[in-house]
Amino acid sequence: MFRTRVPRRLPAALAVAGLALAAAACGGQSSGSGGAQATATAAQLDAKADLSKQRITVTVWDGYTPKELPERAKAELGVQEVKITLHDTNEKAMAKLTAPGDHGIDVAFVSGQYAQALAEQGMLEPIHPELIPNLANLYPEATQLSYDKGNKFSVPYTWGTTGICYRKDLLKSPPQSWNDLLNPPAEADKKVTMMTTERWLALPALKALGLSVNTDKDEDIAKVKELLLKAKPHLLGYDDLTFGEKLKSGEAVMVEAWDGWCPTTEKNIGWVVPKEGSDLWVDTMVIMKSSKNKEAAHAFINYVLSPEIHSWAAENIGYKVPNKAAMDRVEIPEGSLLGISPAELLQGESIIDLGEASTKYTRLATEVAAQK
Amino acid sequence: MTSTSTRPAPPGGRPGPAGGAPAAARRSRRLAASAFLGPGLTYLLVFLLIPLALVFAHSVFRRGRFGGVVYEFTTENFTRLIDPLYLGVVVDSLKLATIATVIALLVGYPTAYAIAHLPPRWKTVALVAIVLPFLTSFIIRMFALIILMSGPGLINRLLGAELEMLYTDGAIVTGLLYAYLPLMVLPLYSAIERLDPQLREASANLGASAFTTFRRVTFPLTLPGVMTGCMFVFVPSFGNFAVPELLGGGKSLMVGNLVQTAFLRERDYPFGSALALTLIAVLLVLLVVQAKAARHG
Numbered sequence: 001m002f003r004t005r006v007p008r009r010l011p012a013a014l015a016v017a018g019l020a021l022a023a024a025a026c027g028g029q030s031s032g033s034g035g036a037q038a039t040a041t042a043a044q045l046d047a048k049a050d051l052s053k054q055r056i057t058v059t060v061w062d063g064y065t066p067k068e069l070p071e072r073a074k075a076e077l078g079v080q081e082v083k084i085t086l087h088d089t090n091e092k093a094m095a096k097l098t099a100p101g102d103h104g105i106d107v108a109f110v111s112g113q114y115a116q117a118l119a120e121q122g123m124l125e126p127i128h129p130e131l132i133p134n135l136a137n138l139y140p141e142a143t144q145l146s147y148d149k150g151n152k153f154s155v156p157y158t159w160g161t162t163g164i165c166y167r168k169d170l171l172k173s174p175p176q177s178w179n180d181l182l183n184p185p186a187e188a189d190k191k192v193t194m195m196t197t198e199r200w201l202a203l204p205a206l207k208a209l210g211l212s213v214n215t216d217k218d219e220d221i222a223k224v225k226e227l228l229l230k231a232k233p234h235l236l237g238y239d240d241l242t243f244g245e246k247l248k249s250g251e252a253v254m255v256e257a258w259d260g261w262c263p264t265t266e267k268n269i270g271w272v273v274p275k276e277g278s279d280l281w282v283d284t285m286v287i288m289k290s291s292k293n294k295e296a297a298h299a300f301i302n303y304v305l306s307p308e309i310h311s312w313a314a315e316n317i318g319y320k321v322p323n324k325a326a327m328d329r330v331e332i333p334e335g336s337l338l339g340i341s342p343a344e345l346l347q348g349e350s351i352i353d354l355g356e357a358s359t360k361y362t363r364l365a366t367e368v369a370a371q372k
Numbered sequence: 373m374t375s376t377s378t379r380p381a382p383p384g385g386r387p388g389p390a391g392g393a394p395a396a397a398r399r400s401r402r403l404a405a406s407a408f409l410g411p412g413l414t415y416l417l418v419f420l421l422i423p424l425a426l427v428f429a430h431s432v433f434r435r436g437r438f439g440g441v442v443y444e445f446t447t448e449n450f451t452r453l454i455d456p457l458y459l460g461v462v463v464d465s466l467k468l469a470t471i472a473t474v475i476a477l478l479v480g481y482p483t484a485y486a487i488a489h490l491p492p493r494w495k496t497v498a499l500v501a502i503v504l505p506f507l508t509s510f511i512i513r514m515f516a517l518i519i520l521m522s523g524p525g526l527i528n529r530l531l532g533a534e535l536e537m538l539y540t541d542g543a544i545v546t547g548l549l550y551a552y553l554p555l556m557v558l559p560l561y562s563a564i565e566r567l568d569p570q571l572r573e574a575s576a577n578l579g580a581s582a583f584t585t586f587r588r589v590t591f592p593l594t595l596p597g598v599m600t601g602c603m604f605v606f607v608p609s610f611g612n613f614a615v616p617e618l619l620g621g622g623k624s625l626m627v628g629n630l631v632q633t634a635f636l637r638e639r640d641y642p643f644g645s646a647l648a649l650t651l652i653a654v655l656l657v658l659l660v661v662q663a664k665a666a667r668h669g
Contacts, residue, residue: 235621237623
């Protein structure tokens, strides 16, 4: 996801310096496979590699992992160093990872469709399941994600869906369909918000029309545009960040929302995934092909998948994690959407990368916003 | 935000080289001049010209697959601008900025006129009151407007009404006006203040009505102030992105929003640069017109 986080980034020089040291320290580590071969197939990794000679750099959204994770991972895994750098959006992470030159990043947290795009560019190291025994903690459903069936090059970290968050006391009947959002009842007129980010702006209209969230057909997008423009006069506004607050104050009575952002623990706030279905978004961990510390990178991911670390995300950022052992540890408050089951989530359609066609959605968003 | 505007130079007072100063004195004066100018010029050179050059350069390259810039010459960023979609946004921005400027002038002129005719002690009080909002953060002032204008907000509660105020174009104009009205009042005040009262007396003595005096004497003489004030309001309004985002609810786009989206969301630096250059070009044309008019005035 691209939730806005405080933009902060360690100077690239630090990462580069770290990498230079790492390269010097473990130059002979993967000598068996050789560089040329590694670009085509998975590197030969040694389960008994000496991790104390490896150091890893991880890029992640601010506040998305426990603060003390680097120290704890370092102590637990016996690696030389775990360094965290931050990105505030997927786009920034992609810019970092695809920039020419050596970025020195071993593990990256990006959303599923971006992991897919990186894999298509040949930039990811395939996941070596034998080095991540904690993969067994994942729900079986978590291996059936359409951007990466079988978790060949990514490991899911958090997942969720999009639905309608609404005021039970201010609506005559609970919404059931995306059409209730697009063409609201009289009591909700001008008290509805939709998201502004392209793919989620289009989602309600796509699903209401029975289309795939991943369509790139021009005639589909034209129909979506027509529907979104028809909905616009009934909206309070477009909002990605404060819709929960607007709902609490009663300024809005019905909003398009991510599950983790719908304050259902409040008395009068309800949540529904409309009957036409919705999306399934996943934030993942990937290992870069360029990493020179792949054993340590696998060990790091394995450590994140341990129940006590992975449950932190559910408890502290309010997103569900695809880890059964971790979710079993989490105390789920009354009414919390952490209780949505993996089977229910899997009914959502995964958003996948559309390549060049993604600009069609950018244009759609501009057209809808610019229309009076 | 208004750094691109130029204030008319204060009249008179330039020390001419009359009398042929000795070469040594001239040299030391030149030294002093560069010492005074140096820091400011260096600052502008580094933080204005270099980024501007980068914007120029980026605008003729291609966007990379995941953002970033591919160094391959293209003009498509500019041809994309001719699209009615983007031209429409430019026209909308011009419209909103013009409305805000005209209202600011209609409200600001009488205010400035009244302040200029207050007794000195009250003058200071009034001027401080005009500048006071500037001591508060822009974002906080915008949120104050949100609290006032929102559906369950203060105004509706006081009136017992359900007026739709927030997230409309009216709210955007209100926000722009609130943010930049002082920038209209201050140059108008200094123009009106400088006006010799005897001119108005003469006009009255020659039989002109109060309105004719205003129309034929006061207003023409304060025209440079009017121009400056209008530029000070128009320029930051035209390129604004925070006000349409916060008070417009994302339902209207201004050029500033397009630039912001291109850079921050799409990571399309080349197209964002082309948009930014368009913005700069429009404002430069206006500044030249204003400077020309001011010189004639």
